[in-house]
Every structure is written in C-alpha cells, then in structure tokens.
Amino acid sequence: MTAIYEVRGNVAVITLSNPPVNGLGYETRKAAAAGIESAENDPAVKAIVITGAGKAFSGGADIKEFNSPKALAEPNLGSLILVVENSTKPVVAAIHTVCMGGGLELALGCHYRVVQKGAKIALPEVKLGLLPGAGGTQRLPRALGVEPAMNMIVSGEPVPAEMLAMVPGQKLFDQVVDDNVLDAAIAFAKDVADKRPLPKVRDLKARVANADAFFGFAKNMVTGMSKNFPAPLKCLETVQNSVTMKFDDGIKAEREGFVALMQTPESKALRHAFFAERAASKIADVPEDTPQRTIAKVAVIGAGTMGGGISMNFLNAGISVTILETKQEALDRGIATIKKNYEAQVAKGKLKADKYEQRMALLTPTLDYAAIGDADLVIEAVFEELGVKETVFKKLDEVMKPGAILASNTSTLDVNKIASFTKRPQDVVGLHFFSPANVMRLLEVVRGEKTAKDVLATVMQLAKKIKKTAVVSGVCDGFIGNRMIEQYSRQAGFLLDEGCTPAQVDKAAEKFGFAMGPFRMGDLAGNDIGWAIRKRRAAERPNMNYSKTADLLCELGRFGQKTQAGWYDYKPGKRDAIPSKVVTDMLEKYRADKGIVPRQVSDEEIVQRLVFALVNEAAHLLEEGIAQRASDVDMVYLTGYGFPVFRGGPMCYADTVGLFNVVQAMKRFAKNPMDDAKFWEPAPLIKRLVAEGKSFT
Structure with a gap:
C-alpha cells in the first residue's frame, strides 16, 4: 500500500508511504482518498491525521509519473485536496522533515496543521518553470500572509517551519513541536474532534496593504530578476489573484496558468534538466x-589553483585532506589561498568562524609522499603534461595502500595511458574538476578501460557528498566537455576571419543566454591553454584547421585576464572586458594579408554556428559511446560551460529547433569556403534520427 490506513483510538491515521519522499502518485492519491472515505464511514472515528512515512511528509508530485497520464488521473491532486477539505471530520496534517510542492498543497487542504521543528517547507514548482497547480497560490497567501507566501512561491526556496511559525498572524501552523509530531497531531486531533465549524484555508481572506503599489513594486523586482524565465512573473500574477479574486476564480486562473506554463520551451528545458541530472548519476x-569503498581520507597532489579548489570541496564535506607539494614555497602559497578563500566567506557572512576553523583543522600540508600513503583517495592536480603525470602516478603506485583510488584531474589526456603507469589500472579513474573547483558544479568522471565498477560507484556517490553533478565520460581527447568546446572555439575563430569582432561574437552568444561568449571565456581561462592544445594538435592531427588569429594573439603575449591583455584589454584588479585597438589592428592586418574581404555576419548565424558545432560533435560522442546519453551532454554544458539553463542544454535546444532544421543549417555552413565543410557533415546519429523522425531527448 502507498498510503497505510489504521485507527488509533478514535483517530484514523493515514500514512503516505511512497519512498523516497512519499510522492503523491496515482496509487498514493487513490489510497489516501480511500482512507478519508473509510474514516468518514466509521462512526467510531472522530478525527483524521495525515502524515508521511520515513523522512518526509511529502515531497509533492511523484517524479516517476511526471508527464504521464497517471499524473492527472482521478483522483488528481486537486480532487484529493477537495476530499480532505470537505471531510465532515477534522483532518490534521502531521508535518515533518520535508513538506514541499503538492505535499504542502495537501497540508493546506487539511483543517489543521501540526509541524515538527526543522521541517523544510516549500512550493518549488517555479524551479521547473511552473507554478503550484493544486491551490498553492491561493491557499498559502491566505494561511501565511501575502508577502511571505509570494516570496516563497516566486523563489521556490525551502524555509524552516519554525521561521514560518514566527510570521505575525499566520494561520499556516496550529502547533509547532520539537519531536514526535505524529503523537502530537493525534492528541491535537482528539482535542478538536468536536469543534465545529471546521476551519478551511479557502475561507480566510488574503490581504495586503496598498495592494496596487505592493504588487506594482513586486512586479518590477521580479521582472528584473527573472529574465528569460516566464514562470516567476506568472507566479506573482497568480498570487495577486488571491487578493483580487474569489477563491474558486483564483483556482481556475491558477490551473490555466499552470497548463500554459507547461507548454513553454523554458519549462520543458527546466524539466529536461531536472530529469537529466538524476539520469546522469546512473551508469x-x-x-x-x-x-x-570507504573514503575517509583524501590526498591531493598539487597546491595550485586546481589543487586548492579540489581540496576545499572535501574539507567542506568534513573529509580530511592531505595536500602535497614539491616545494615549501608553493605549499605555503596554496594553503594561504585556501585560507583567503574561507576568510572571504566568513567576512561576507557565508561561513561561520567555527566552521572555518573546523575545515582548516582537517587540512594537512606535506612535502612527503609517505604522508599520503594511508589515504583512501588521491587526486593529482599537477601540470597538464603526460610526462609529469607519469612521474606522479608511478610514485603513487609505490606509496598508496592497496584499494586506494588513484584519480587524475586531467582535462584532456588519455586516462588509459595514465592508468598504465601503475600496476593497478582498475583503481585509476579521471576526476575532472572545473575551475574554480570549489565553485563549479560539474565533475566529469572519466572511466578508463580497466576502471573497476566499485571505483565508479564510489566516486559517483562521493560526488553527491561534495555537492557536485557527476557525469560519466569515456576516454577520448578532451572527454565530453573540452572535446566539444574545441569545435565551438574553432567556429569562433573562423567568424573572426570572416569579419566579426570578438565583441560581436561574445554579445551574440551572451544574448542567446551563455554566461559569457567564447572570447571572454578564453581570456578568463587563459589563451595560452588553447595555444598549447593547438600546438599538440599540429603534430597529432595536422589536417585539423584553425583560424591563426588565436596563435597571433598569444605570440603578442596576450594570454587574457592574467596578463591584463587578451582578446580584450583589462585594467588592474578589474574584470571588465574593454575592446582592444591592438586586437582590431591585428585582425585587420591578418585579413588583408590573407586577401580576405570581411563580410557582415548576423547574430543568428553566429549563434547557430557556435551551438550546432557543439551538437554535431556531441552526436559523434554519443555514437562512439563516450557519452552515455544526450541528456548527460546537456548536464555537462549546463553545469560546466555556462550554457543557458532556460534552453536545456545543446541537445535539448537542438530538439527544440528541430533536427531537420539543424541539418539544413549545417548544409549551408558546409558551403562556406571560409569554414570547414568536412566538419559540417552531419554525424551519422543525427542523420538517423532525422530519417526516423526522432530527437535526441
């Protein structure tokens, strides 16, 4: 049973039981409604309590039924709430741990609510591009107050129950208890069993002083903060209906708004990302x-920017870290940087001083490999050169205990080759963190030919503990993210050859929704990194064409923000990208020397060439088995490369455009003599999907 019915004395208890968060799926809704009916028909029952089994009251909709007919099958959630609300016997919600989305809407339909301290309360639908669709926008403002309810609904963020209980005049909670919420709710139910009339949230008034001015100001704020996302503004408008409309009219408008948002590309993209993140954790x-394997101690080789950032992830999770360097000066500098980062968080109020001390106490610096031998996991973050990696891994093979996981933070190099430097290739895996490693969510887990399954299972679970989104990649040059970004960068270079400026390309990409365009990104990462890769490519793949402009830039010593000069100029201590006359002159001379007559390139063409280059390369990755699924590619780009969330990732966006249309664009680009016709041959997977009328996602 997904909702368990029992009678305790004269109180019926209905326990939602649909792990892991008691999602309100069809069977659960049906069983809960049947429970209410049984209680109604039992003369010995005087009151009813609804609670949740395990570690949740209810997390809301059952994600296993998302977008399926069962999600709307009767009794749907709205119908179940009406059954609860219209019960002739008082219904008390016993809320604990998690009460979100439809779970909170169900609780709001009860006559009374008893809550345990620490319970997280939320209506998070806006995070999926939606609004609460079962009365949340109409009942919560009546029960909690218009302003706090609006803040919760528009942000979707959870709030501890005890904070909401402090809101003046709130009718959301009737009792707040420290623990044993079910016992407290049963006792409360007995006390109110004979009280009539039964209170209904729908009968309360939603009021706010100076409503027109209040909602006008709120609309300006929400509009400014929700660019590219229609749901927050629609949430606000629907909350406003609780003040200006009768309850039933507000419910009708809420449902219409919910259905309309379901059809928006933004909501489809957010829902795609929601499921993609969960799918990525499965191999x-x-x-x-x-x-x-147990991971209680971690060692990190290298105390530079990456090594320090990687170490902070584990310190934040309460895992001890030994960080190793070859020279005392480098080690001291690395430790100082970690301290500086934490001290900045303390100064901003994001980290308590005692937490800072606890984290630093978990950190042990060393210059001796012998000091890391008992670590359960070691991650090297040394210079990106195979000879350097070989030296490190041969040393690790000597000193690390049996069963330790040996990980490389390489961003492009052959993990199988690295594993061959050891006598235990089954223990070797790639853990590619993205810079800054203590901030960026993405972790590419690179699976070598001989990587053991328990190693993969361990690092995937560990990623969750350190709050990373882990995506598995096979072994190839650049793995998923960097292999794709190389094609994106090649197109950016060709666009410069043809007449674009760095600023024009960046602005087009950023208008599309990228966090930053390719040239600002290059300046941030360091243009010398790409230069080194192109030099390696010249030897390994001499037929691969690049614009020569990036090499010319590096020959001028313009490596980006770290040299205060790259594709743009930078002022000391500032990150503002200032268009550079030096770069403009360099580009004009290059075109003149090559006999290239610059042309006007539209923003649409810029975006299509950049994005469809990602798509075509990703299709090859899927065909080769480097990426498990198209949604994994999207997660890499949403969490590691600043791809706009409201577009769902490059593969989701290609599906939105239509793969037939993507192929037609590729055919046009292949005819451009300044481009790479061979690259624009659609990948076999794309051709097959178009022929079958299918999509990536």
Missing part, C-alpha cells in the same frame, strides 16, 4: 547496489 552496467 548502465553499474548496479545501484554495487559495493562502495
């Missing part, structure tokens, strides 16, 4: 019950 041939 086809690694069962969920695969035994995992």
Whole structure:
C-alpha cells in the first residue's frame, strides 16, 4: 500500500508511504482518498491525521509519473485536496522533515496543521518553470500572509517551519513541536474532534496593504530578476489573484496558468534538466547496489589553483585532506589561498568562524609522499603534461595502500595511458574538476578501460557528498566537455576571419543566454591553454584547421585576464572586458594579408554556428559511446560551460529547433569556403534520427 490506513483510538491515521519522499502518485492519491472515505464511514472515528512515512511528509508530485497520464488521473491532486477539505471530520496534517510542492498543497487542504521543528517547507514548482497547480497560490497567501507566501512561491526556496511559525498572524501552523509530531497531531486531533465549524484555508481572506503599489513594486523586482524565465512573473500574477479574486476564480486562473506554463520551451528545458541530472548519476552496467569503498581520507597532489579548489570541496564535506607539494614555497602559497578563500566567506557572512576553523583543522600540508600513503583517495592536480603525470602516478603506485583510488584531474589526456603507469589500472579513474573547483558544479568522471565498477560507484556517490553533478565520460581527447568546446572555439575563430569582432561574437552568444561568449571565456581561462592544445594538435592531427588569429594573439603575449591583455584589454584588479585597438589592428592586418574581404555576419548565424558545432560533435560522442546519453551532454554544458539553463542544454535546444532544421543549417555552413565543410557533415546519429523522425531527448 502507498498510503497505510489504521485507527488509533478514535483517530484514523493515514500514512503516505511512497519512498523516497512519499510522492503523491496515482496509487498514493487513490489510497489516501480511500482512507478519508473509510474514516468518514466509521462512526467510531472522530478525527483524521495525515502524515508521511520515513523522512518526509511529502515531497509533492511523484517524479516517476511526471508527464504521464497517471499524473492527472482521478483522483488528481486537486480532487484529493477537495476530499480532505470537505471531510465532515477534522483532518490534521502531521508535518515533518520535508513538506514541499503538492505535499504542502495537501497540508493546506487539511483543517489543521501540526509541524515538527526543522521541517523544510516549500512550493518549488517555479524551479521547473511552473507554478503550484493544486491551490498553492491561493491557499498559502491566505494561511501565511501575502508577502511571505509570494516570496516563497516566486523563489521556490525551502524555509524552516519554525521561521514560518514566527510570521505575525499566520494561520499556516496550529502547533509547532520539537519531536514526535505524529503523537502530537493525534492528541491535537482528539482535542478538536468536536469543534465545529471546521476551519478551511479557502475561507480566510488574503490581504495586503496598498495592494496596487505592493504588487506594482513586486512586479518590477521580479521582472528584473527573472529574465528569460516566464514562470516567476506568472507566479506573482497568480498570487495577486488571491487578493483580487474569489477563491474558486483564483483556482481556475491558477490551473490555466499552470497548463500554459507547461507548454513553454523554458519549462520543458527546466524539466529536461531536472530529469537529466538524476539520469546522469546512473551508469548502465553499474548496479545501484554495487559495493562502495570507504573514503575517509583524501590526498591531493598539487597546491595550485586546481589543487586548492579540489581540496576545499572535501574539507567542506568534513573529509580530511592531505595536500602535497614539491616545494615549501608553493605549499605555503596554496594553503594561504585556501585560507583567503574561507576568510572571504566568513567576512561576507557565508561561513561561520567555527566552521572555518573546523575545515582548516582537517587540512594537512606535506612535502612527503609517505604522508599520503594511508589515504583512501588521491587526486593529482599537477601540470597538464603526460610526462609529469607519469612521474606522479608511478610514485603513487609505490606509496598508496592497496584499494586506494588513484584519480587524475586531467582535462584532456588519455586516462588509459595514465592508468598504465601503475600496476593497478582498475583503481585509476579521471576526476575532472572545473575551475574554480570549489565553485563549479560539474565533475566529469572519466572511466578508463580497466576502471573497476566499485571505483565508479564510489566516486559517483562521493560526488553527491561534495555537492557536485557527476557525469560519466569515456576516454577520448578532451572527454565530453573540452572535446566539444574545441569545435565551438574553432567556429569562433573562423567568424573572426570572416569579419566579426570578438565583441560581436561574445554579445551574440551572451544574448542567446551563455554566461559569457567564447572570447571572454578564453581570456578568463587563459589563451595560452588553447595555444598549447593547438600546438599538440599540429603534430597529432595536422589536417585539423584553425583560424591563426588565436596563435597571433598569444605570440603578442596576450594570454587574457592574467596578463591584463587578451582578446580584450583589462585594467588592474578589474574584470571588465574593454575592446582592444591592438586586437582590431591585428585582425585587420591578418585579413588583408590573407586577401580576405570581411563580410557582415548576423547574430543568428553566429549563434547557430557556435551551438550546432557543439551538437554535431556531441552526436559523434554519443555514437562512439563516450557519452552515455544526450541528456548527460546537456548536464555537462549546463553545469560546466555556462550554457543557458532556460534552453536545456545543446541537445535539448537542438530538439527544440528541430533536427531537420539543424541539418539544413549545417548544409549551408558546409558551403562556406571560409569554414570547414568536412566538419559540417552531419554525424551519422543525427542523420538517423532525422530519417526516423526522432530527437535526441
């Protein structure tokens, strides 16, 4: 049973039981409604309590039924809430741990609510590009107050129950208890069993002083903060209906708004990302019950920017870290940087001083490999050169205990080759963190040919502990993210050849929604990194064409923000990108020397060439088995490369445009003599999907 019915004395208890968060799926809704009916028909029952089993009251909709007919099958959530609300016997919600989305809407339909301290309360639908669709926008403002309810609904953020209980005049909670919420709710139900009339949230008034001015100001704020996302503004408008409309009219408008938002590309993209993140944690041939290795101690080789950032992830999670360097000066500098980062968080009020002390106490600096031998996981973050990696891994093979996981933070190099430097290739895996490693969510987990399944299971679970989104990649040059970004960068270079300026390309990309365009990104990462890769490419793949402009830039010593000169000029201590006359002159001379007559390139063409280059390369990755699924590619780009969330990732966006249309654009680009016709041959996977009328996602 997904909702368990029992009678305790004269109180019926209905326990939602649909792990892990008691999602309100069809079977659960049906069983809960049947429970109310049984209680109604039992003369011995005087009151009813609804609670949740395990570690949640209810997390809301059952994600397993998302976008399926069962999500709307009767009794749908709105119908169940009406059954609860119209019960002739008092219904008390016993709320604990998690009460979100439809779970909160169900609780709001009860006559009374008893809550345990620490319970997280939220209506998070806006995070999926939606608004609450079962009365949340009409009941919460009546129960909690218009302003706090609006803030919760528009942001979607959870709030501790005890904070909401402090809101003056709130009718959301009737009792707040420290623990044993079910016992407290049963006692409360007995006390109110004979009280009539039964209170209904729908009968309360939603009021706010100077409503027109209040909502006018709120609209300006929300509009400014929700660019490219229609849901927050629609949430605000629907909350406003609670003040200006009768309850039933407000419910009708809420439902219409919910249905309309369901059809928006933004909501589809956000829902795609929601499911993509959950899918990314699953590896086809690694069962969920695969035994995992214990990770209590971590070692990090290298105390530079990456090594320090990687270390902070584990310190934040309460895991001890030994950080190793070859020279005392480098080690001191690395430790100082970690301290500086934490001290900045303390100064901003983001980290308590005692937490800072606890984290630093978990950090041990060393110059001796012998000091890391008992670590359960070691991650090297040394210079990106195979000879350097070989030296490190041969040393690790000597000193690390049996069963330790040996990980490389390489961003492009062959993990199989790195594993071959050891006698234990089954223990070697790539853990590619993105800079700054203590901030960026993405972690590419690179699976070598011999990487053991328990190693994969362990690092995927560990990623969750350090709050990373882990995506598995096979071994190839650049893995998923960097292999794709190389094609994106090649197109950016060709666009310069043809007449664009760096600023024009960046502005087009940023208008599309990228966090930053390719040239600002290059300046931030360091243009010398790409230069080194192109030099390696010249030897390995001499037929791969690049614009020569990036090499010319590096020959001028313009490596980006770190040299205060790259594609743009930078003032000391500032990150503002200032268009550079030096770069303009360089580009004009290059074109003149090559006999290139510059042309006007539209923003639409710029965006299509950049994005469809990602799509075509990703299709090859899928065909080769480097990426498991198209949604994994989207997660890499949403969490590691600043792809606009409201577009769902490059593969989701290609589906939105239509793969037939993507192929037609590729055919046009292939005819451009300044481009790479061979690259624009659509990947076999794309051709097959178009022929079958299918999509990536």
